[in-house]
Amino acid sequence: MAANHLGVELANDPDIEITVIESKDVPVIGVGEGTVPRIKETLDRFGISEVAMLASCDTTFKTGIKFSNWMSRESGDEFYYHPFSTPYPQGFDVTDYWLSQNPEYCFSHISESFALSEQDRCPKRKSSGPYVGAVDYAYHFNAGKFSELIASNAKQRFGVKHKFATVKDVILREDGGIGSLVYSDGESEAYDFYLDCSGFSAVLLGGALKTAFEDKSDRILTDSALVLQEPSTPDSAIRPYTTARAHKAGWIWDIPLTTRRGLGCVYASKYMSDEEALGEFSEYVGRQLQIDEVRKIPMKIGFREKFWQKNCVAFGLAQGFVEPLEATSILVTDFSANLLAKRFPRYYDDIPQLSGYYNKVVRYTWERVIDFVQLHYCISDRRDTQFWIDCTEKTKLSEELSDRLERWSIATPKSLDFFSAFDIFGVENYLYVLYGMKFPTKPIALSDVESTKASEIVEAARKQSESLAGELMPQRAWLTELQQHLKRAGM
Numbered sequence: 001m002a003a004n005h006l007g008v009e010l011a012n013d014p015d016i017e018i019t020v021i022e023s024k025d026v027p028v029i030g031v032g033e034g035t036v037p038r039i040k041e042t043l044d045r046f047g048i049s050e051v052a053m054l055a056s057c058d059t060t061f062k063t064g065i066k067f068s069n070w071m072s073r074e075s076g077d078e079f080y081y082h083p084f085s086t087p088y089p090q091g092f093d094v095t096d097y098w099l100s101q102n103p104e105y106c107f108s109h110i111s112e113s114f115a116l117s118e119q120d121r122c123p124k125r126k127s128s129g130p131y132v133g134a135v136d137y138a139y140h141f142n143a144g145k146f147s148e149l150i151a152s153n154a155k156q157r158f159g160v161k162h163k164f165a166t167v168k169d170v171i172l173r174e175d176g177g178i179g180s181l182v183y184s185d186g187e188s189e190a191y192d193f194y195l196d197c198s199g200f201s202a203v204l205l206g207g208a209l210k211t212a213f214e215d216k217s218d219r220i221l222t223d224s225a226l227v228l229q230e231p232s233t234p235d236s237a238i239r240p241y242t243t244a245r246a247h248k249a250g251w252i253w254d255i256p257l258t259t260r261r262g263l264g265c266v267y268a269s270k271y272m273s274d275e276e277a278l279g280e281f282s283e284y285v286g287r288q289l290q291i292d293e294v295r296k297i298p299m300k301i302g303f304r305e306k307f308w309q310k311n312c313v314a315f316g317l318a319q320g321f322v323e324p325l326e327a328t329s330i331l332v333t334d335f336s337a338n339l340l341a342k343r344f345p346r347y348y349d350d351i352p353q354l355s356g357y358y359n360k361v362v363r364y365t366w367e368r369v370i371d372f373v374q375l376h377y378c379i380s381d382r383r384d385t386q387f388w389i390d391c392t393e394k395t396k397l398s399e400e401l402s403d404r405l406e407r408w409s410i411a412t413p414k415s416l417d418f419f420s421a422f423d424i425f426g427v428e429n430y431l432y433v434l435y436g437m438k439f440p441t442k443p444i445a446l447s448d449v450e451s452t453k454a455s456e457i458v459e460a461a462r463k464q465s466e467s468l469a470g471e472l473m474p475q476r477a478w479l480t481e482l483q484q485h486l487k488r489a490g491m
């Protein structure tokens, strides 16, 4: 992904050559199948057609996330959505009306995609153009196939070179930057600028440049995942959303692809043993799983103190990681690789200026990502296990999150509460999660005129959501028709 971003911005510069070095001995992590809508814009920028994306990666459409069990049984609602479509029908903010008139309904009913999600519909019409839907959407995909698709695009479209070698040692320059790489076969190579995409091991930025890792496990308690793939039958319905079902010490993800489901049980090892997690997972999957059927992935929550040091910038897991609840990892890589590509240094002397700004922006982004993921845990009313008691009563909040929650207990969030262009999650995202989880707030009293107008808009939005669901095809049928069409066309 980073090579594609650099390719878009720099491929025409004859002085710049991009090489991806990958180890045959160190496998990729191979998970990461949920995305957010920004990915459409990115793929389009890379020059990848949506049809290629749909045809080659077992891709399905994602209109949001369905959260269940994140609140206590007493709260009434069993689930809520965090959809990608706006909570402002016809552009109006009906939050205060909704909260004062419909306290019993969860807020995501206001979304245009509510009914289509409940009825497993495809967010695109047959006539929809590339990367455009009847409602906004992202994708679920097979991570391995997606990597192959974007890797071949980087090579063919941008002339990126690709070689296999395992970095065993790093020689530093006099100024402390990276001078050259020494490979396991004894060869060595020097480049001017390095992107560390080596996963959790962060071989260059963490290993050679010794950039500290800021641990955030005091804010997000989950640190392990059990991962499983279950085949799906060719005629089964495909849900247009990721399911995130909370359990006693974490949650389970369920990501539908065309051929299988990607499932994972995320848990906090301090509160739940591997065996207990396997039990929770088995209950969800509906059969007794054996420990050797699942893959255990330990997760380090936090990020590097700096993301860009000297002539090295880290991306992906080498940069940082927050558990996968809101599918933020590919998003932050996408965002930060785009930022680097647009501000790529042509001279060494430019690095201090550019890296200072870059580090400030990416740190802000990571901090807000952690805030948003933590929100799902810290405002829950669940107190049934020590995990939930600690998440809600004992974990530390950032100053920003704490300040925002205090403000939103006085008045509903507005866009004016977000002062930075680098708030990756904005007012619309917060509205869905806060009021999906019944966060206590004081809606302002509306005049009769405002109330009548809001009530008409809400009713029109409900009808629109129902009518859209009636009009759109089931997701499975839409994707099957596309595959049949491509087969007939010999593609």
Ligand SMILES: Cc1cc2nc3c(=O)[nH]c(=O)nc-3n(C[C@H](O)[C@H](O)[C@H](O)COP(=O)(O)OP(=O)(O)OC[C@H]3O[C@@H](n4cnc5c(N)ncnc54)[C@H](O)[C@@H]3O)c2cc1C
Binding pocket: 021, 022, 023, 024, 025, 026, 027, 028, 029, 030, 031, 032, 033, 034, 035, 143, 165, 166, 167, 168, 197, 198, 199, 200, 201, 203, 225, 264, 297, 299, 315, 316, 317, 318, 324, 327, 328, 329, 330, 331, 333
């Ligand atoms: C449980 C879990 C669930 C996730 N779910 C999501 C999700 O739904 N959505 C999302 O956006 N993200 C998700 N992620 C994150 C996502 O998996 C990663 O962002 C993505 O896979 C990118 O990983 P990476 O390339 O940084 O690291 P890796 O996949 O680990 O790749 C590292 C690469 O570096 C190479 N390498 C390592 N060491 C060396 C060396 N010494 N010499 C040469 N090469 C080397 C390896 O060969 C490999 O190619 C999830 C992560 C986890 C752990």
